[in-house]
Amino acid sequence: MKSLLRSAVILVLPVVLIVGALIYARFVETPDIFSKVSSTEPVLTTKAYEIPTKPLNPIDCNGYNLSKKCPTNNPEISFSNQDRSSNSTCPDYFRWIHEDLRPWAHTGITQEMVEKAKATANFKLVILKGKVYLETYEKAFQTRDTFTLWGILQLLRRYPGMLPDLELMFDCVDWPVVLIDQNNVVAPPPLFRYCGNDLTLDIVFPDWSFWGWAEVNVKPWEILLGELKEGNKRISWDKREPYAYWKGNPTVAETRQNLMTCNVSDKQDWNARLYSQDWGRESQEGYKKSDLARQCTHRYKVYIEGSAWSVSEKYILACDSPTLLVKPHYYDFFTRGLIPVHHYWPINEDDKCKSIKFAVDWGNSHTEKAQNIGKAASDFIQQELKMDYVYDYMFHLLNSYAKLFRYQPSISDKAVELCVESMVCNAQGLENKFMIESLVKSPSNTNPCTMPPPYDPPSLEAQIRRKQNAIQRIESREKSYWEKQNAKP
Ligand SMILES: *[C@@H]1O[C@H](CO)[C@@H](O)[C@H](O)[C@H]1NC(C)=O
Numbered sequence: 001m002k003s004l005l006r007s008a009v010i011l012v013l014p015v016v017l018i019v020g021a022l023i024y025a026r027f028v029e030t031p032d033i034f035s036k037v038s039s040t041e042p043v044l045t046t047k048a049y050e051i052p053t054k055p056l057n058p059i060d061c062n063g064y065n066l067s068k069k070c071p072t073n074n075p076e077i078s079f080s081n082q083d084r085s086s087n088s089t090c091p092d093y094f095r096w097i098h099e100d101l102r103p104w105a106h107t108g109i110t111q112e113m114v115e116k117a118k119a120t121a122n123f124k125l126v127i128l129k130g131k132v133y134l135e136t137y138e139k140a141f142q143t144r145d146t147f148t149l150w151g152i153l154q155l156l157r158r159y160p161g162m163l164p165d166l167e168l169m170f171d172c173v174d175w176p177v178v179l180i181d182q183n184n185v186v187a188p189p190p191l192f193r194y195c196g197n198d199l200t201l202d203i204v205f206p207d208w209s210f211w212g213w214a215e216v217n218v219k220p221w222e223i224l225l226g227e228l229k230e231g232n233k234r235i236s237w238d239k240r241e242p243y244a245y246w247k248g249n250p251t252v253a254e255t256r257q258n259l260m261t262c263n264v265s266d267k268q269d270w271n272a273r274l275y276s277q278d279w280g281r282e283s284q285e286g287y288k289k290s291d292l293a294r295q296c297t298h299r300y301k302v303y304i305e306g307s308a309w310s311v312s313e314k315y316i317l318a319c320d321s322p323t324l325l326v327k328p329h330y331y332d333f334f335t336r337g338l339i340p341v342h343h344y345w346p347i348n349e350d351d352k353c354k355s356i357k358f359a360v361d362w363g364n365s366h367t368e369k370a371q372n373i374g375k376a377a378s379d380f381i382q383q384e385l386k387m388d389y390v391y392d393y394m395f396h397l398l399n400s401y402a403k404l405f406r407y408q409p410s411i412s413d414k415a416v417e418l419c420v421e422s423m424v425c426n427a428q429g430l431e432n433k434f435m436i437e438s439l440v441k442s443p444s445n446t447n448p449c450t451m452p453p454p455y456d457p458p459s460l461e462a463q464i465r466r467k468q469n470a471i472q473r474i475e476s477r478e479k480s481y482w483e484k485q486n487a488k489p
């Protein structure tokens, strides 16, 4: 009996220890020694950066067309001694960078892990001594990959000489694929993409639309953000239609088709005004009806996910009409910074029509509170999601990622050098226009913002619980609203 017990302990104890270590690894900040083993120690991460004295070379397409070679002199940046230490702390959502990279905190990142991420990747990007190399495995949908790569090139122009050597696998498809495996003792493959969910470990990265979405005429974020701000001033909130507005493609997801049943008809009015987007026709008509800066015409705007997260979220939140946000299942790099009831009004996905009707009735009878929600979201988008912070997010994510490297990345003979010339000189039409409009013209004269520390596990849990509680409070108010409505004769 005793020996049976002992062998049970021998069998079970290691499992408990391994599981314990895994839980620990997911929640506890890594001691410094773990991140210092990298052979590619990032050059500049904590000390004060210096302003490059020389401006960036002008883009020379004539020269590029003749030589078909990226200029060699671009990364030669000389630095002055002028201090440009950062005076701002990054927005709170940057703290999720620590969480997203935690799966590799103890193991570091090996070549084998990166190679495993190749299975679904569209491309591999290598940064070596400030130069960028690309190996394409499969062309992405539309120009997703093109503008993502363009964005990374702009990051290097903004902070020249400050990005360490690294390589990364990027998957441009909507859905996250790196599942959390509870029993897995092996570290997962590090795979970059635009969104994640609670079941996956994909590393989230800003999507292509920040540099432009040529296929649907969505301008680079920097320009659009200014237009959206102006757009808010066109009609004052109380003069806007007192309904919830949505326009998009309902066919991409069942939940969107279900939302369409809430549209106004002769028989019912759930306070929703819903429209389906016909991209074919809009394209012929020059996108006059899809001008995002003119879409702030209703007092409430609905956000609902498509096949995964939707690029539209930032445009909807930027309008200072409160966002009625149908319970999301995916997050992108900034949405984890949103606080329910403060930045948006939560909508119950299982009872959308009633939930929208209640939200609109509540807002129309609490106009000041409703406007505060709209304002909090548009301020968040204008301030915390300005392009400076998008670049800083990429900067900190890539720096923290590179710190985990256990090997020196190198380029294969299939890799081609990528530079702004090789992209913009070959691009036509809107693609070319958006690239020129989003080109970083000179290096930043301030440091990236200072990374906030990781959450300690109890405060992270408390934050998640606070968000859930806020949503539950709305749900119970909604329930009693409908009980009262139904009790009316
Ligand atoms: C360079 O070549 C591209 C594609 O061949 C062409 O579209 C572009 O006009 C050329 N640019 C210049 C400045 O010659």
Ligand SMILES: *[C@@H]1O[C@H](CO)[C@@H](O)[C@H](O)[C@H]1NC(C)=O
Residues within 6 Å of the ligand: 087, 088
């Ligand atoms: C940082 O300092 C500069 C110069 O003093 C100032 O103009 C800028 O507003 C400051 N930025 C922040 C985020 O405080």
Ligand SMILES: *[C@@H]1O[C@H](CO)[C@@H](O)[C@H](O)[C@H]1NC(C)=O
Residues within 6 Å of the ligand: 260, 263, 264, 265, 273, 274, 275, 276
């Ligand atoms: C919703 O109703 C409005 C008004 O009747 C209509 O114009 C619109 O096309 C409808 N939307 C959809 C997606 O059917």
